[in-house]
Amino acid sequence: MRYLQSIGEYFLMLKGVFGRMTKRSVLKELIFKEIDVVIIGSLGIVSFLSFFIGAVVALQTALNLNNPLIPKSLIAFAARQSIILEFAPTFISIIMAGKVGSFITSSIGSMRVTEQIDALEVMGINSLNYLVFPKIIAMLTYPFLIAISMFLGIMGAYTAAVMGGFVPADVFLQGLQEEFDPYHLFYAFFKTFLFAFILATVPSYHGYYMKGGSLEVGQASTTSFVWTSVVIIITNYIVTQLLLS
Amino acid sequence: MIEVKGLKKSFDDEHILKGIDFVFETGKTNLIIGQSGSGKSVLMKSMLGLFTPDEGTIEYDGKAYSSFTDEQKRELRQEMGMLFQGGALFDSMTVQENVMFPLRMFTKKKKRELKDRVDEVLERVNLSDSGNKYPAEISGGMQKRVAIARAIVNRPKYLFCDEPNSGLDPRTATVIDNLIHELTVEYDITTVVITHDMNSVLEIGENIAFLKDGVLAWKGDKSQIFKTDDKTVTDFVYSSDLFKKVRDAQQQGL
Numbered sequence: 001m002r003y004l005q006s007i008g009e010y011f012l013m014l015k016g017v018f019g020r021m022t023k024r025s026v027l028k029e030l031i032f033k034e035i036d037v038v039i040i041g042s043l044g045i046v047s048f049l050s051f052f053i054g055a056v057v058a059l060q061t062a063l064n065l066n067n068p069l070i071p072k073s074l075i076a077f078a079a080r081q082s083i084i085l086e087f088a089p090t091f092i093s094i095i096m097a098g099k100v101g102s103f104i105t106s107s108i109g110s111m112r113v114t115e116q117i118d119a120l121e122v123m124g125i126n127s128l129n130y131l132v133f134p135k136i137i138a139m140l141t142y143p144f145l146i147a148i149s150m151f152l153g154i155m156g157a158y159t160a161a162v163m164g165g166f167v168p169a170d171v172f173l174q175g176l177q178e179e180f181d182p183y184h185l186f187y188a189f190f191k192t193f194l195f196a197f198i199l200a201t202v203p204s205y206h207g208y209y210m211k212g213g214s215l216e217v218g219q220a221s222t223t224s225f226v227w228t229s230v231v232i233i234i235t236n237y238i239v240t241q242l243l244l245s
Numbered sequence: 246m247i248e249v250k251g252l253k254k255s256f257d258d259e260h261i262l263k264g265i266d267f268v269f270e271t272g273k274t275n276l277i278i279g280q281s282g283s284g285k286s287v288l289m290k291s292m293l294g295l296f297t298p299d300e301g302t303i304e305y306d307g308k309a310y311s312s313f314t315d316e317q318k319r320e321l322r323q324e325m326g327m328l329f330q331g332g333a334l335f336d337s338m339t340v341q342e343n344v345m346f347p348l349r350m351f352t353k354k355k356k357r358e359l360k361d362r363v364d365e366v367l368e369r370v371n372l373s374d375s376g377n378k379y380p381a382e383i384s385g386g387m388q389k390r391v392a393i394a395r396a397i398v399n400r401p402k403y404l405f406c407d408e409p410n411s412g413l414d415p416r417t418a419t420v421i422d423n424l425i426h427e428l429t430v431e432y433d434i435t436t437v438v439i440t441h442d443m444n445s446v447l448e449i450g451e452n453i454a455f456l457k458d459g460v461l462a463w464k465g466d467k468s469q470i471f472k473t474d475d476k477t478v479t480d481f482v483y484s485s486d487l488f489k490k491v492r493d494a495q496q497q498g499l
Contacts, residue, residue, distance in 0.1 A: 022350075023349070023350055025349075026349060110336075111335075114336075115330070116333050116334075116335055116336075118329065118333065119327065119329060119333040119335075121295065122293055122295070122405075123323070123325075123327075123346075123350065124318075124323050124351075125350060
């Protein structure tokens, strides 16, 4: 029953977010600030993770490829498929649920605890629009981050496979282009947009409706990470079922 | 002027306000006093439009809030300034940005004009040198003064203060009390202050509403509150040891 109430509250929150708009010049500033914090601020960790996970995927494939009948180009093919289809959009989104999601929940939660949200409401400002809408718009740039993640993941795979001496460069590049289906990119970016929306709104919900003091802000951040991850995983399953099967 | 008529408010089965009638006068500091749980905050939040009353009306300069359209309600909110208990300053903004915030949101003035008005208000609260500091870098008393500056920057008609002295030393508390009173007279606004602090009552209590268990138990001003024989009021006033000792000393002619 409590979960149903929360789901209802979440959709009511979304209605509030797209309700009365904040002054355009203020919103513009907030959106750029959010892009800086949420997207640019995550470039480092996403690049680092993508490169090394790509490298590990290639390494694992190469080390487990013992059958001489299977071509070495499969290393690049497997790395490309796993990075584009799942690793970059889904795995990075889970990481982002921890990094950005917790930040969003704790920052909005702290504002709730210190009555800053009440202050906005008393001034006649739609606090949901002021706080959450810029995050949603900023997250529209999230696919760029995922595109960088895909590129660096494949670069990591190339580095590990070619520099590690598992496969010649031309064979790796040939495998990278083998049976490439552009629809897979559409699928990956389509779900990236959905994950971006989830990453902006689910943590905001947990921050905005939290009750209590600073201890509860920490608890809300943890709960937010768990639920954002759960929603991403379930959405991933549904989208994959609908678009790929 | 804010007039509250027959105001009732319940949460679940708990009756918090049981029919309050009171007039908050313009140009005066109107105090709401009473013990914790007496309904002070609910009364103020109802006046701020954050709670919808179950029964009764709240009139702002003769116009009932319930008859306002959404647009009129928004306009009314822009005529209100609020000083929260903890200040509620935006900690990601500097003092100057905090004070400028309501102006940026609701006026179309040029940056220069905004800056001039912010400087003027910061000077009024004696914080001209702290404009570039963040709330975390200034003391509690200074934070309260910034919050007052933010509340008055848009020249409100109504100023609400929720326990403005909580967490402050007595001297700073007096500075804040006096500042609130001076601004009330200077801007000719209707100021409503929730307080537990009997020193504040003595300093600025021009029109006092004493609430007990959701009922208006007594009303008067600071000169009357220490003379009344009403037991509910005297129990509250003399719950402080200091006031009790002063009263005893006076009675003994010391």
